[in-house]
Amino acid sequence: MRERAPAGPKPRIQAVAAAVAAVFVLIGVLGFVPGVTTGYGELAFAGHHSGAKLLGLFQVSVLHNLLHLLFGLVGLVLARRIGGARLFLAGGGASYLALWLYGFAVDRNATANFVPFNDADNWLHLVLGFGMLAAGLLLFNGVGTGGRLDVPVGRP
Template sequence: MNTRTFALVWGILFLLAGASGFIPGLWHPAPAHYPELAVDSFYGDAMRLFPVNILHNIVHLLFGVWGLLAYKSLSASKNYARIVAISYGLLIVLGLIPATNTLFGLVPIFGNDVWLHVILAVPAAYFGFVHRDAVISDRR
Protein backbone atom coordinates (compact mmCIF):
# COMPACT_ATOMS: atom_id res chain seq x y z
CA MET A 1 0.00 0.00 0.00
CA ASN A 2 1.22 3.51 -0.70
CA THR A 3 0.47 6.70 1.22
CA ARG A 4 -2.22 7.87 -1.19
CA THR A 5 -4.05 4.54 -0.85
CA PHE A 6 -3.69 4.81 2.92
CA ALA A 7 -5.45 8.21 2.84
CA LEU A 8 -8.25 6.78 0.69
CA VAL A 9 -8.76 3.71 2.89
CA TRP A 10 -8.62 5.70 6.14
CA GLY A 11 -10.99 8.28 4.64
CA ILE A 12 -13.52 5.55 3.88
CA LEU A 13 -13.06 3.97 7.33
CA PHE A 14 -13.58 7.32 9.05
CA LEU A 15 -16.72 7.97 7.00
CA LEU A 16 -18.09 4.55 7.98
CA ALA A 17 -17.18 5.13 11.64
CA GLY A 18 -18.85 8.54 11.64
CA ALA A 19 -21.98 7.24 9.94
CA SER A 20 -22.27 4.29 12.34
CA GLY A 21 -22.97 6.71 15.19
CA PHE A 22 -26.11 7.94 13.43
CA ILE A 23 -27.60 4.73 12.02
CA PRO A 24 -30.34 3.12 14.12
CA GLY A 25 -29.36 -0.45 14.89
CA LEU A 26 -25.66 0.45 14.85
CA TRP A 27 -26.05 3.17 17.48
CA HIS A 28 -27.28 2.34 20.98
CA PRO A 29 -28.02 4.78 23.86
CA ALA A 30 -25.33 5.27 26.50
CA PRO A 31 -25.45 2.87 29.45
CA ALA A 32 -26.18 4.40 32.86
CA HIS A 33 -22.57 3.99 34.04
CA TYR A 34 -21.15 6.26 31.31
CA PRO A 35 -19.97 9.69 32.48
CA GLU A 36 -22.17 12.70 31.84
CA LEU A 37 -21.38 14.89 28.83
CA ALA A 38 -22.23 18.51 28.11
CA VAL A 39 -23.08 17.40 24.56
CA ASP A 40 -25.31 14.34 24.87
CA SER A 41 -26.90 14.24 21.41
CA PHE A 42 -26.38 10.77 19.93
CA TYR A 43 -24.45 9.83 23.09
CA GLY A 44 -24.13 6.09 23.16
CA ASP A 45 -22.23 3.23 21.61
CA ALA A 46 -21.56 2.78 17.92
CA MET A 47 -21.81 -0.93 17.11
CA ARG A 48 -22.23 -1.56 20.88
CA LEU A 49 -18.45 -1.10 21.19
CA PHE A 50 -17.34 2.49 20.85
CA PRO A 51 -18.61 5.42 22.92
CA VAL A 52 -19.64 8.30 20.63
CA ASN A 53 -21.73 11.43 20.54
CA ILE A 54 -22.66 13.84 17.78
CA LEU A 55 -19.35 15.75 18.02
CA HIS A 56 -17.39 12.50 17.90
CA ASN A 57 -19.32 11.39 14.81
CA ILE A 58 -18.80 14.74 13.08
CA VAL A 59 -15.04 14.60 13.73
CA HIS A 60 -14.91 11.13 12.16
CA LEU A 61 -16.88 12.35 9.15
CA LEU A 62 -14.54 15.34 8.74
CA PHE A 63 -11.44 13.11 8.91
CA GLY A 64 -13.15 10.87 6.35
CA VAL A 65 -13.80 13.66 3.86
CA TRP A 66 -10.27 14.96 4.42
CA GLY A 67 -8.84 11.50 3.67
CA LEU A 68 -10.75 11.30 0.38
CA LEU A 69 -9.54 14.78 -0.59
CA ALA A 70 -5.96 14.00 0.49
CA TYR A 71 -5.91 11.00 -1.87
CA LYS A 72 -5.44 13.44 -4.77
CA SER A 73 -1.72 13.98 -4.09
CA LEU A 74 1.19 12.36 -2.32
CA SER A 75 2.02 15.46 -0.27
CA ALA A 76 -1.60 15.89 0.86
CA SER A 77 -1.76 12.20 1.78
CA LYS A 78 1.50 12.43 3.72
CA ASN A 79 0.25 15.48 5.65
CA TYR A 80 -3.08 13.74 6.32
CA ALA A 81 -1.28 10.67 7.71
CA ARG A 82 0.88 12.85 9.95
CA ILE A 83 -2.07 14.80 11.35
CA VAL A 84 -4.07 11.60 11.93
CA ALA A 85 -1.08 10.07 13.75
CA ILE A 86 -0.51 13.10 15.97
CA SER A 87 -4.21 13.76 16.63
CA TYR A 88 -5.11 10.20 17.45
CA GLY A 89 -1.89 9.72 19.42
CA LEU A 90 -2.96 12.62 21.60
CA LEU A 91 -6.46 11.14 21.93
CA ILE A 92 -4.92 7.86 23.13
CA VAL A 93 -3.16 9.66 25.97
CA LEU A 94 -6.21 11.76 26.87
CA GLY A 95 -8.44 8.68 26.76
CA LEU A 96 -6.30 6.93 29.35
CA ILE A 97 -6.54 9.78 31.87
CA PRO A 98 -9.84 9.73 33.81
CA ALA A 99 -9.93 13.54 34.12
CA THR A 100 -9.71 14.00 30.34
CA ASN A 101 -11.35 10.88 28.90
CA THR A 102 -14.40 12.87 27.84
CA LEU A 103 -12.40 15.77 26.40
CA PHE A 104 -13.64 17.96 29.23
CA GLY A 105 -17.24 16.79 28.90
CA LEU A 106 -17.50 17.24 25.14
CA VAL A 107 -16.50 13.97 23.44
CA PRO A 108 -16.26 10.44 24.87
CA ILE A 109 -12.81 8.94 24.22
CA PHE A 110 -12.72 6.17 26.83
CA GLY A 111 -13.11 2.40 26.80
CA ASN A 112 -12.80 0.70 23.42
CA ASP A 113 -12.13 4.06 21.77
CA VAL A 114 -8.60 4.00 23.21
CA TRP A 115 -7.50 0.81 21.43
CA LEU A 116 -9.36 1.87 18.27
CA HIS A 117 -7.35 5.11 18.32
CA VAL A 118 -4.16 3.02 18.59
CA ILE A 119 -5.23 1.04 15.52
CA LEU A 120 -5.84 4.32 13.66
CA ALA A 121 -2.69 6.15 14.83
CA VAL A 122 0.01 3.51 14.36
CA PRO A 123 -0.44 2.93 10.60
CA ALA A 124 -0.91 6.68 10.13
CA ALA A 125 2.44 7.28 11.87
CA TYR A 126 4.07 4.73 9.59
CA PHE A 127 2.70 6.28 6.39
CA GLY A 128 3.21 9.83 7.62
CA PHE A 129 6.72 9.58 9.02
CA VAL A 130 8.42 6.32 7.94
CA HIS A 131 7.13 4.98 4.61
CA ARG A 132 8.78 6.29 1.46
CA ASP A 133 6.66 6.10 -1.67
CA ALA A 134 8.34 5.41 -4.97
CA VAL A 135 8.04 8.54 -7.08
CA ILE A 136 7.57 7.77 -10.74
CA SER A 137 8.92 10.40 -13.07
CA ASP A 138 8.09 10.92 -16.74
CA ARG A 139 11.44 12.60 -17.37
CA ARG A 140 14.00 10.65 -19.37
Protein backbone atom coordinates (compact mmCIF):
# COMPACT_ATOMS: atom_id res chain seq x y z
CA MET A 1 0.00 0.00 0.00
CA ARG A 2 1.29 3.49 -0.86
CA GLU A 3 1.97 5.98 1.85
CA ARG A 4 0.02 9.19 1.76
CA ALA A 5 1.90 12.42 1.42
CA PRO A 6 1.91 14.49 4.58
CA ALA A 7 -0.90 17.01 4.79
CA GLY A 8 0.01 20.63 4.30
CA PRO A 9 1.01 22.96 1.54
CA LYS A 10 2.80 21.61 -1.50
CA PRO A 11 6.44 22.49 -1.95
CA ARG A 12 6.99 25.76 -3.82
CA ILE A 13 8.40 24.01 -6.86
CA GLN A 14 5.13 22.14 -7.36
CA ALA A 15 3.07 25.30 -6.95
CA VAL A 16 5.27 27.20 -9.41
CA ALA A 17 5.20 24.35 -11.93
CA ALA A 18 1.41 24.13 -11.69
CA ALA A 19 1.07 27.91 -12.13
CA VAL A 20 3.38 27.96 -15.15
CA ALA A 21 1.55 25.00 -16.67
CA ALA A 22 -1.83 26.67 -16.09
CA VAL A 23 -0.58 29.80 -17.86
CA PHE A 24 0.44 27.68 -20.85
CA VAL A 25 -3.04 26.12 -20.96
CA LEU A 26 -4.60 29.58 -20.76
CA ILE A 27 -2.36 30.92 -23.54
CA GLY A 28 -3.22 27.90 -25.69
CA VAL A 29 -6.93 28.56 -25.24
CA LEU A 30 -6.61 32.33 -25.75
CA GLY A 31 -4.86 31.69 -29.06
CA PHE A 32 -8.23 30.46 -30.36
CA VAL A 33 -10.23 33.45 -29.09
CA PRO A 34 -10.97 36.16 -31.67
CA GLY A 35 -10.19 39.59 -30.30
CA VAL A 36 -7.50 38.31 -27.98
CA THR A 37 -5.86 36.94 -31.12
CA THR A 38 -5.69 39.67 -33.75
CA GLY A 39 -5.89 38.67 -37.40
CA TYR A 40 -7.90 35.63 -36.34
CA GLY A 41 -9.18 35.17 -39.90
CA GLU A 42 -5.57 34.63 -40.98
CA LEU A 43 -4.97 31.83 -38.43
CA ALA A 44 -3.38 28.98 -40.39
CA PHE A 45 -2.88 25.44 -39.17
CA ALA A 46 0.90 25.80 -39.30
CA GLY A 47 3.61 27.74 -41.06
CA HIS A 48 5.13 31.16 -41.21
CA HIS A 49 2.27 32.53 -43.32
CA SER A 50 -0.14 32.51 -40.36
CA GLY A 51 -1.08 36.16 -39.84
CA ALA A 52 -2.72 35.72 -36.43
CA LYS A 53 -1.05 37.28 -33.39
CA LEU A 54 -1.86 36.57 -29.76
CA LEU A 55 -2.35 39.90 -27.99
CA GLY A 56 -1.36 41.54 -31.27
CA LEU A 57 2.27 40.63 -30.61
CA PHE A 58 3.07 36.90 -30.70
CA GLN A 59 2.62 35.10 -34.03
CA VAL A 60 0.48 31.98 -33.56
CA SER A 61 -1.05 29.18 -35.58
CA VAL A 62 -3.38 26.33 -34.73
CA LEU A 63 -0.34 24.09 -34.21
CA HIS A 64 1.35 26.70 -32.00
CA ASN A 65 -1.78 26.96 -29.83
CA LEU A 66 -2.13 23.18 -29.59
CA LEU A 67 1.52 22.89 -28.53
CA HIS A 68 0.92 25.43 -25.75
CA LEU A 69 -2.14 23.46 -24.61
CA LEU A 70 -0.30 20.14 -24.68
CA PHE A 71 2.76 21.54 -22.89
CA GLY A 72 0.53 23.04 -20.21
CA LEU A 73 -1.49 19.86 -19.69
CA VAL A 74 1.68 17.76 -19.42
CA GLY A 75 3.01 20.30 -16.94
CA LEU A 76 -0.12 20.04 -14.81
CA VAL A 77 0.29 16.27 -14.63
CA LEU A 78 4.03 16.49 -13.89
CA ALA A 79 3.50 19.15 -11.20
CA ARG A 80 1.74 16.56 -9.02
CA ARG A 81 5.16 15.22 -7.93
CA ILE A 82 8.32 17.06 -6.95
CA GLY A 83 10.46 15.22 -9.50
CA GLY A 84 7.91 15.88 -12.23
CA ALA A 85 7.74 19.55 -11.33
CA ARG A 86 11.54 19.80 -11.55
CA LEU A 87 11.50 17.99 -14.88
CA PHE A 88 8.78 20.23 -16.28
CA LEU A 89 10.47 23.46 -15.18
CA ALA A 90 14.12 22.59 -15.84
CA GLY A 91 13.48 20.49 -18.95
CA GLY A 92 10.95 22.97 -20.29
CA GLY A 93 13.35 25.82 -19.61
CA ALA A 94 16.15 24.07 -21.48
CA SER A 95 13.72 23.38 -24.34
CA TYR A 96 12.69 27.02 -24.51
CA LEU A 97 16.34 28.09 -24.63
CA ALA A 98 16.82 25.70 -27.56
CA LEU A 99 13.72 27.20 -29.23
CA TRP A 100 15.21 30.66 -28.70
CA LEU A 101 18.38 29.61 -30.53
CA TYR A 102 16.34 27.93 -33.26
CA GLY A 103 14.23 31.05 -33.67
CA PHE A 104 17.31 33.12 -34.44
CA ALA A 105 18.82 30.52 -36.75
CA VAL A 106 15.75 29.90 -38.90
CA ASP A 107 14.72 32.19 -41.74
CA ARG A 108 11.32 33.74 -40.88
CA ASN A 109 9.95 32.97 -44.36
CA ALA A 110 11.31 29.44 -44.64
CA THR A 111 9.23 26.29 -44.33
CA ALA A 112 11.41 25.43 -41.31
CA ASN A 113 9.51 28.18 -39.43
CA PHE A 114 6.49 25.89 -39.25
CA VAL A 115 5.29 26.66 -35.70
CA PRO A 116 5.72 29.91 -36.41
CA PHE A 117 8.03 32.30 -34.50
CA ASN A 118 8.55 36.05 -34.71
CA ASP A 119 10.90 38.37 -32.80
CA ALA A 120 8.47 38.75 -29.88
CA ASP A 121 8.24 34.96 -29.57
CA ASN A 122 12.02 34.65 -29.60
CA TRP A 123 12.53 37.12 -26.76
CA LEU A 124 9.73 35.50 -24.76
CA HIS A 125 11.39 32.09 -25.28
CA LEU A 126 14.63 33.50 -23.86
CA VAL A 127 12.89 34.84 -20.75
CA LEU A 128 10.83 31.66 -20.29
CA GLY A 129 13.89 29.48 -20.80
CA PHE A 130 16.00 31.15 -18.15
CA GLY A 131 13.08 31.62 -15.77
CA MET A 132 11.84 28.05 -15.94
CA LEU A 133 15.34 26.59 -15.80
CA ALA A 134 16.22 28.67 -12.74
CA ALA A 135 12.95 27.75 -11.02
CA GLY A 136 13.44 24.06 -11.76
CA LEU A 137 16.97 24.05 -10.42
CA LEU A 138 16.69 26.42 -7.48
CA LEU A 139 13.26 26.09 -5.89
CA PHE A 140 13.69 22.71 -4.22
CA ASN A 141 16.41 21.93 -1.70
CA GLY A 142 16.43 18.16 -2.19
CA VAL A 143 18.64 16.67 -4.87
CA GLY A 144 17.17 13.19 -4.88
CA THR A 145 19.55 11.78 -2.25
CA GLY A 146 17.06 12.10 0.56
CA GLY A 147 18.98 14.95 2.10
CA ARG A 148 19.30 18.67 1.78
CA LEU A 149 21.91 20.35 -0.38
CA ASP A 150 23.80 21.55 2.69
CA VAL A 151 24.25 17.98 3.99
CA PRO A 152 27.16 16.21 2.20
CA VAL A 153 26.34 12.84 0.70
CA GLY A 154 27.37 9.98 2.97
CA ARG A 155 27.09 11.99 6.17
CA PRO A 156 24.15 12.01 8.55
